[in-house]
Amino acid sequence: MSESKDITGxxxxxxxxxxxxxxxxxxxxxxxxxxxxxxxxxxxxIYTRLDRLFGQAxxxxxxxxxxxxxxxxxxxxxxxxxxxLGTDILSRDNLSRLLHGAWVSLAVAITVxxxxxxxxxxxxxxxGYARGRWETLVMGIMDVVLAFPPLVLLLALVAIYKVRSLxxxxxxxxxxxxxxxxxxxxANTLGVASREFVQAAxxxxxxxxxxxxxxxxxxxxxxxxxxxxxxAGFVIVIEGTLSYLGLSVQIPEPTWGNMINEGRRDIRRxxxxxxxxxLFLTLTVVSLNMLGDWFxxxxxxxxxxx
Amino acid sequence: MGKILAAxxxxxxxxxxxxxxxxxxxxxxxxxxxxxxxxxxxxxHDLETMERIRTELRLxxxxxxxxxxxxxxxxxxxxxxxxxxxQRVADAIRDRIPVTMxxxxxxxxxxxxxxxxxxxxxxxxxxxRFDRVMSGFTTASLxxxxxxxxxxxxxxxxxxxxxxxxxxxxxxxxxxxxxxLKTAILPASALALAPLAINARLIRADMIGTLKEDYxxxxxxxxxxxxxxxxxxxxxxxxxxxxxxxxxxxxxxIGGTVVIETIFALPGLGTRLISGxxxxxxxxxxxxxxxxxTVYVVVNLLVDLLYLLLDxxxxxx
Numbered sequence: 175m176s177e178s179k180d181i182t183g184x185x186x187x188x189x190x191x192x193x194x195x196x197x198x199x200x201x202x203x204x205x206x207x208x209x210x211x212x213x214x215x216x217x218x219x220i221y222t223r224l225d226r227l228f229g230q231a232x233x234x235x236x237x238x239x240x241x242x243x244x245x246x247x248x249x250x251x252x253x254x255x256x257x258x259l260g261t262d263i264l265s266r267d268n269l270s271r272l273l274h275g276a277w278v279s280l281a282v283a284i285t286v287x288x289x290x291x292x293x294x295x296x297x298x299x300x301x302g303y304a305r306g307r308w309e310t311l312v313m314g315i316m317d318v319v320l321a322f323p324p325l326v327l328l329l330a331l332v333a334i335y336k337v338r339s340l341x342x343x344x345x346x347x348x349x350x351x352x353x354x355x356x357x358x359x360x361a362n363t364l365g366v367a368s369r370e371f372v373q374a375a376x377x378x379x380x381x382x383x384x385x386x387x388x389x390x391x392x393x394x395x396x397x398x399x400x401x402x403x404x405x406a407g408f409v410i411v412i413e414g415t416l417s418y419l420g421l422s423v424q425i426p427e428p429t430w431g432n433m434i435n436e437g438r439r440d441i442r443r444x445x446x447x448x449x450x451x452x453l454f455l456t457l458t459v460v461s462l463n464m465l466g467d468w469f470x471x472x473x474x475x476x477x478x479x480x
Numbered sequence: 481m482g483k484i485l486a487a488x489x490x491x492x493x494x495x496x497x498x499x500x501x502x503x504x505x506x507x508x509x510x511x512x513x514x515x516x517x518x519x520x521x522x523x524x525h526d527l528e529t530m531e532r533i534r535t536e537l538r539l540x541x542x543x544x545x546x547x548x549x550x551x552x553x554x555x556x557x558x559x560x561x562x563x564x565x566x567q568r569v570a571d572a573i574r575d576r577i578p579v580t581m582x583x584x585x586x587x588x589x590x591x592x593x594x595x596x597x598x599x600x601x602x603x604x605x606x607x608x609r610f611d612r613v614m615s616g617f618t619t620a621s622l623x624x625x626x627x628x629x630x631x632x633x634x635x636x637x638x639x640x641x642x643x644x645x646x647x648x649x650x651x652x653x654x655x656x657x658x659x660x661l662k663t664a665i666l667p668a669s670a671l672a673l674a675p676l677a678i679n680a681r682l683i684r685a686d687m688i689g690t691l692k693e694d695y696x697x698x699x700x701x702x703x704x705x706x707x708x709x710x711x712x713x714x715x716x717x718x719x720x721x722x723x724x725x726x727x728x729x730x731x732x733x734i735g736g737t738v739v740i741e742t743i744f745a746l747p748g749l750g751t752r753l754i755s756g757x758x759x760x761x762x763x764x765x766x767x768x769x770x771x772x773x774t775v776y777v778v779v780n781l782l783v784d785l786l787y788l789l790l791d792x793x794x795x796x797x
Contacts, residue, residue: 314498317495318495318498318499318502319502321495321498321499321773321776321777322499322502322735322769322772322773322776323731323732323734323735323736323772323773323776324732324735325735325736325738325739326735326738326753326769326772326773327769327773329738329753329754329757329765329769330503330506330765330766330769331506332757333756333757333760333765334506334507334762334765407623411625414625414627414628415625415626415627415739418627418739419739419742419754421757434627434628434631438631441631441634441635441639442639445635448631448635452624452625452628452631452632455625455628456620456623456624456625456628459623459624459625460619460620460623463619463622463623464619467619
């Protein structure tokens with residue numbers, strides 16, 4: 175990479191020319207599968223929202239329809255053409271509930287990741303570049319939040335605030351997720367701020383706020399994204415755990431966690447109503463972890479070549 | 481060393497102060513009358529009790545005064561009393577903590593003991609069949625949520641094979657070690673899955689670096705057996721990192737046993753926290769949260785100090 179490019183623009187400029195598709199082509203087979211699964215889950219979640227928007231006009235079973243009450247299905251059916259993954263204890267369609275449940279997991283994960291990158295990333299970059307008293311103060315506050323074991327503070331919060339709708343849950347998760355992003359952004363900023371292209375920009379008298387947004391932020395974004403992928407998996411597990419305990423989005427709204435909880439009562443008859451959400455949960459987290467690991471390696475290689 | 485110790489202790493006090501303040505504020509800034517938050521819904525029409533609690537807690541004092549009182553009491557081991565079960569919070573914690581501690585310890589030990597050989601042999605044959613299988617295994621065990629694994633274990637080992645009980649707890653003091661382990665092994669294994677994967681990956685990465693060192697080459701040239709080299713020469717420099725990680729995991733697990741205890745219906749701190757949450761037992765939630773966070777912070781500090789103590793390079797400075 176030439177000197178002039180380092181000064182004027184982000185070092186990503188070159189790779190953009192190759193197009194995003196080449197990155198997919200370079201992926202190992204398993205990482206491609208992971209990406210495929212994530213695309214599937216995200217589109218399924220969006221599809222279920224559209225379905226609700228159009229008053230269940232799209233081809234998908236109603237996730238709340240109880241076949242044994244209104245006819246058409248019986249509880250804990252095996253897979254059939256009508257119900258591809260069978261029915262649950264209340265004879266509702268498993269597949270439809272799984273896809274609707276994906277929305278909750280993804281909405282929470284996406285909120286945490288965007289809060290983390292936008293607020294956490296900016297805050298971390300700012301204090302890491304500005305240094306001084308602000309840095310001490312902000313990092314001190316972040317350390318206090320991180321001093322709690324992750325699940326415990328969350329439990330205390332959702333316990334005390336009784337409202338457990340999706341926006342509230344996503345907001346609580348989102349705010350509690352910020353500190354780690356601040357830490358990562360700050361640590362990376364400390365490294366980037368000492369690089370030649372930042373010194374060069376300072377030397378020619380560029381405004382510091384301009385340096386922050388043009389030189390520092392673009393260079394810490396890749397490591398934030400890599401963390402975000404792994405973090406999204408972690409968040410989905412925590413949300414599932416809270417859902418399982420009945421402390422996340424409330425029934426009858428299906429979530430993977432509360433489906434497992436409901437299925438547990440009939441575990442002696444069949445494990446299928448637990449198996450499906452467990453599988454979806456695990457596959458999604460595996461995919462995020464694999465994609466995150468792969469991305470992390472690429473970031474490490476690229477930043478060492480910078 | 482003394483200087484480091486003093487600085488760490490000062491930091492510990494500052495963190496604990498902030499943690500207690502945050503825990504206090506959680507309840508303090510609830511909208512409305514705190515008495516309505518403290519009491520179960522069915523007791524809310526009982527104006528006499530409400531008035532009694534108000535004077536008992538001296539709720540008309542300013543928040544800062546009440547915080548000071550709460551912390552002073554907490555320092556003397558008094559975390560208040562549940563207004564729902566009438567139990568002292570400190571007593572509840574004392575009753576429940578042995579189960580949680582044992583689970584966390586057992587899970588840490590399982591994760592450590594299994595991760596060392598897995599990590600070491602994966603590093604020794606980097607890219608080989610064992611390494612690839614184990615890399616798949618660690619990715620999977622890192623990704624399966626503990627509560628899903630726990631339910632799957634119950635289905636497999638209790639319902640299908642009928643080997644182990646799915647609920648209940650035998651105290652060591654009552655029934656002996658073997659009966660105790662029988663009830664502890666399933667929950668501990670479910671808890672150990674994620675730490676196991678993390679440890680195995682870290683040890684592997686660490687040892688791949690170590691195995692390229694010259695002194696390993698010279699040990700090989702001397703004709704030492706590879707198992708001996710792996711365990712005695714290569715593992716030793718990694719052990720410092722490993723011990724730190726094990727300690728941190730133990731600290732995190734004390735808060736992490738919550739769901740697993742609930743699934744296996746174990747009489748631990750986690751089940752008490754969850755039942756407190758279902759009953760909206762605010763004093764109990766507050767007390768347990770403060771306690772768990774304190775243990776977590778203190779364990780993390782001890783691990784840091786242990787690291788200083790073990791690493792001669794830092795010790796000598």
